[in-house]
Amino acid sequence: MARNSFPVEVLTPEGKVFEDEVEMVSTRTTTGSIGVLANHAPLMAILEPTELRLYKSDSDVVRFAQGEGYLQVVDNSALVLVEEAIAPDDIDRSAFEARLKEAREAVERAEEGSEERARAQREVKRYEAFLEVTSG
Amino acid sequence: MASLKDIRGRIASVKNIRKITRAMEMISAARLRRAEQRIEHLRPYADALRRMTSRAAQAAENIPNLPILQEREQVSTVGILLVTGDRGLAGPFNSQIIRAGNRRATELRPDGAEVLWYASGRRGISSLQFRQLELGDSWAGFTDRPSFADARAIADGLTSAYVDGKVDRVEIFYNGYISAVNQEVRHETLLPLQQADVLGDDDDGDEDEDDPHSRALWIYEPDPEEILARLVPDYVEISIYRALLESTASEHGARMSAMRSASDNAGDMIDDLTLEANRQRQAEITQEIMEVVAGAEGLR
Known part of the structure; x- marks a missing residue:
């Protein structure tokens, strides 16, 4: 089933690494794993180093190794600020x-x-x- | 006086040098463009971080008591970070930083403050070692293309030294980038951070679209105070990263100008030498004609 999608931006000090519509953002905060879907309540969180997964659809998933950072969700769009976001192949x-x-x-x-x-x-x-x- | 052959040899070697300086100028120009782009790339991240910080500061009931925000009354040791390049041949780029650092150290001495040196870039390190000054820590090998991880390594080192009490203040000297031909030495205090700089609301108002009612609905994970305690030290990393990027851009700019004037000087030198060579050649021809004429004269 197709879920609603929402815009996500992933920024690092070395530039923007991702900007697109996704169905879900999956990452980890200091309190535990988190999955953000469309229409999430406003959120600000500290991110821990982990695998960042951006689900464009169930089968199309963009992955990054993320360093420490922050997640902000507001007005149905997510902003991921991380010190590093490296594609697994790199x-x-x-x-x-x-x-x-x-x-x-x-x-x-x-x-x-x-x-x-x-x-x-x-x-x-x-x-x-x-x-x-x-x-x- | 140099013979015609010597002069021709010198012309050839100056031409070779000009080829090298021209190539270096072109390489620096290309790298300068890339370095400028990297400064541009940092801006959205830094802006977003600043907005997040002011939001967390508004939500927090009190500003956390972070050691890096506290000014120390007794400053007995000052850490000075010199941001230089790994390589020379860039005009006054490296030497002006080292000179400015030394001047600052002389200023501090009457106040009874010791200086602990920190250096980024091989030029700064070797200069400090040559003067046998005490080096707290040093970083090198990345000045052509500094990554955020490099800046973080420096920030970790300096912040630890500050929090653990090895230094009571940290100052930074770097080449600020104004344009390809214009760079200036910048001197900033890195630690302690100025609370007003970090937590001051940005007055551009582009983030004020949310009314106070919605602000109460925000979920903070963990508390805003704890988020702030993590956000504030990030300023040190960002400031150092910006300084490294500006320094890299300045280095390429300075090298480009230095190599351009070296190429121009080589051109002038080639012109002078060519003139000299032609004069000598003419003198030689004149000499030969005189000899022929004199010989013919003698045979008559």
């Missing part, structure tokens, strides 16, 4: 594996409870999520 596994290793080492090195450690942990989470997207 992910260089070995590069991200190296960075993941580096980030894990940084967590070990940093002092307990420091900002440095908190930021390194965020980095670990991000690269784990990116690698998961390519293996999935």
Whole structure:
């Protein structure tokens, strides 16, 4: 069954990566997975690194590996602001594996409870999520 | 005096140099266009982030007590970030940043503040190392095409240093891009963030279409306060990313101008040398004729 579609824009600091009508946006916020359909109530949320799925239809799905960011839904249109949105085919596994290793080492090195450690942990989470997207 | 052969050799080598400087000028022009586009691409994201921040700030009951928004009374260590390029041959591009940074360090010294240096770009790093100054951290290898991840790495390093108390203020020096031929050194305070800059409502009013009734219906996940606590530090990343992009555009612009004048100078030099070569050639011919005439004279 065809659902109503609504406009979605995905912006990153390096430019717009997606702008089209979709039936559903599927992503993850700090509180859990979320699927946004047309006519959703106004929403503002923090996004976690995960796989961002944009359902143009049941069979036509555009996927991105997303970094941290924000989701805003207002007036039946969604705005996804993420630090990174990489098409799964463009992910260089070995590069991200190296960075993941580096980030894990940084967590070990940093002092307990420091900002440095908190930021390194965020980095670990991000690269784990990116690698998961390519293996999935 | 240089012989005709020497001069011809010099003409050939100057012509070769001109070929290289012309090629570098053209490459910089192409890269400059791309760098300008990247600055354009950042704008919608930065604007959207700003609007989201002011909305969250309006919804929040109180502004979260973030360390990066707090000015410290006692400033004992100032972090100075120099944004330079990885390569030279770009006129005053790198040296003016390094000079401005050093001037600032001299200004700070009477106040009793120590300076901890940070550098992005190999030129800045090697200059600081040469002066044996204390380097807090450095980043290099991306100045041709900085990505947001590079800016985030710098922001993570600087913000951690600030929050963990290694530095009490962070200042940044970079080449601001005005046009291909015009760049200026910009000096900004990165941390602490100015609350007014970050949370000030944008008065352009393009987001005021929603009335207060609908604002109450917004779903915030998590609370607006927590969203704000995440949005505010993003300003540091965005500011650094913008500085990196402007610096890259400036670098290509500066290199383009430097290479253009190098090509022009090479052209002038070739003209002078050609004139000199012709003079010498004529002198030689005259000399030979004189010798022939003198020889014929002698035979008579």
